[in-house]
Amino acid sequence: xxxxxxxxxxxxxxxxxxxxxxxxxxxxxxxxxxxxxxxxxxxxxxxxxxxxxxxxxxxxxxxxxxxxxxxxxxxxxxxxxxxxxxxxxxxxxxxxxxxxxxxxxxxxxxxxxxxxxxxxxxxxxx
Numbered sequence: 001x002x003x004x005x006x007x008x009x010x011x012x013x014x015x016x017x018x019x020x021x022x023x024x025x026x027x028x029x030x031x032x033x034x035x036x037x038x039x040x041x042x043x044x045x046x047x048x049x050x051x052x053x054x055x056x057x058x059x060x061x062x063x064x065x066x067x068x069x070x071x072x073x074x075x076x077x078x079x080x081x082x083x084x085x086x087x088x089x090x091x092x093x094x095x096x097x098x099x100x101x102x103x104x105x106x107x108x109x110x111x112x113x114x115x116x117x118x119x120x121x122x123x124x125x126x
Contacts, residue, residue: 002081003051012045014052022054027065032058035074043082046089052078 007013016036018029036052058070 001053001055014040017053025065031066039078
């Protein structure tokens with residue numbers, strides 16, 4: 001899972017949460033963090049905060065701690081998540097830019113006429 005939020009810094013930040021219940025071995029957790037950081041650096045995301053969290057178990061204590069299959073699956077999923085986030089961010093920025101351009105091109109509207117707030121003498125009751 002990928003959670004994101006805009007930040008006010010000139011660069012993106014990353015947080016990785018790998019719970020023991022989803023990756024019981026320390027070597028597996030470290031591999032997941034290492035691969036995540038590597039792909040995060042290569043992606044070049046805009047100024048956002050990202051938190052990557054495992055959503056389901058990746059292995060058990062019975063098998064090997066890390067495998068090529070695990071690393072490949074992790075790379076594919078993270079690449080998909082980061083690419084989707086980068087695309088969403090580009091869309092949001094282009095929409096904001098086009099809205100700003102439309103505002104700049106729109107003619108200035110004349111202010112609405114303000115009605116006189118004083119009551120007429122004929123409309124007041126005695």
